[in-house]
Amino acid sequence: SVNPMAYEAQFFGFTPQTCMLRVYTAFQDYLFDMMLVVESVILKKLGGIPGCELSPFRIRKSTEKFLLFMKEHFDKLFSKMEAVLLQLVLNIPENVLLPEDEVHEQYPYSKEQLQALQDEIHQLQQQYRAEASAGQALRAELEEQKAAQAELEKILQWFDGLENICREHGTGDFKESFAFLTQNSKKLQDVLKDVEEKSK
Amino acid sequence: FDELIVETTTKRKQWPKKILMYAIQTMKAEQE
Amino acid sequence: APGRVQVFATVVDTFLEKLVAAGSYQRFANCYRGFYKLQPEMTRSIYDQFISQLQASIKEEIQEVKDEGNLEMLFNSLDKIVEEAKNREEPAWRPSGIPEEDVRSAMVPYLLKHRSYLRKVLKEKEEENKKVAESVLAGRERIAELQRLIQARKHAWQ
Incomplete structure (x- = not known):
């Protein structure tokens, strides 16, 4: 079972194993390249020695022998180095949380809790909309009230105006004066009738 | 597999911020 | 170390x-x-x-x-x-492997902020409406009063 070291990859931007593989491959290539250089130098040197019995084949055998030995040690040493690096350097201890994930520690919300929070927000939005339209309705009524009050006050003023006219013409209390007027007009009618009878 | 891990973990690192950006824009727009 | x-x-x-x-x-x-x-x-x-x-x-x-x-x-x-993190003993959170779940917690602080914003403006709106409602009631009362006055004057004239 491979440990993908995903959390480390999240931090480093590469998987530690890949990093080690990259280093391993590079080191190994160097080792091989160096061995080929060593071998070519030796062959060149041998070429300069007259009557030399050492064949390139023998040299190749020597190279392989030394390389095999080095490779074995290289692999052993490298796997030790890899283990240490993966353990101590390229790893994130279990108790460590990366900064971008701090929020999970501060707000460990379950699905239900989050749903409840979102429901509450939705409900608040509904309530706000209701309040807002209620506010509009109330303000609309205020406007209407203003107009209605103005109308009613106008009527009251009209009555006041009426009474003022009466007062201006000496009829303080309208009712009385109306009664008085009625009497007077009645008297006048009687007098008129009287005059008409006499004139006949 | 390795690429998959790197791709996935890169998303884990970057996408919450991106998503949040839009979520915050939405909330701000709604508040306005 | x-x-x-x-x-x-x-x-x-x-x-x-x-x-x-x-x-x-x-x-x-x-x-x-x-x-x-x-x-x-x-x-x-x-x-x-x-x-x-x-x-x-x-x-x-x-x-x-x-x-x-x-x-x-x-x-x-x-x-x-x-x-x-040296004082933190227990194992820390790790991605669950379900993106929807993991992104959820990232949203929470902003949702909480949004919620308190909504609570605030709702409260303001309610208080504002309360005042307006009071003046509406006062206005209705005033109108009723005016209508009573007018009725009284009208009856008087009648």
Whole structure:
């Protein structure tokens, strides 16, 4: 079972194993390249020695022998180095949380809790909309009230105006004066009738 | 597999911020 | 405790030392015994060059990997993050593998802020409406009063 070291990859931007593989491959290539250089130098040197019995084949055998030995040690040493690096350097201890994930520690919300929070927000939005339209309705009524009050006050003023006219013409209390007027007009009618009878 | 891990973990690192950006824009727009 | 940068350097140096120790000159001369007998000095200088070149290439490669991966900066910042978490015993949160779930917590602080914003404006709106409602009621009362007055005057005239 491979440990993908995903959390480390999240931090480093590469998987530690890949990093080690990259280093391993590079080191190994160097080792091989160096061995080929060593071998070519030796062959060149041998070429300069007259009557030399050492064949390139023998040299190749020597190279392989030394390389095999080095490779074995290289692999052993490298796997030790890899283990240490993966353990101590390229790893994130279990108790460590990366900064971008701090929020999970501060707000460990379950699905239900989050749903409840979102429901509450939705409900608040509904309530706000209701309040807002209620506010509009109330303000609309205020406007209407203003107009209605103005109308009613106008009527009251009209009555006041009426009474003022009466007062201006000496009829303080309208009712009385109306009664008085009625009497007077009645008297006048009687007098008129009287005059008409006499004139006949 | 390795690429998959790197791709996935890169998303884990970057996408919450991106998503949040839009979520915050939405909330701000709604508040306005 | 030594930082990651230092551990990394030490571990690589140790690897190199041991590799060189394993590939000793004796071993080398032993493998190339024929050539060694012919040219011992040459063998020694070829070996010395081989080792120093191998070490230089490996060191160069390590430096390249460090530069490419920005490892020094990452190691130092990881040291800091680990240092800050030293009082935390229990295992920390890890991605669940279900993105929807993991992104959820990231939303929470903003949703909480949004909720308190909505609570605030709702409260303001309610208070505002309360005042308006009071003036509406007062207005209704005023209108009723005016209508009563008008009725009274009208009856009086009638």
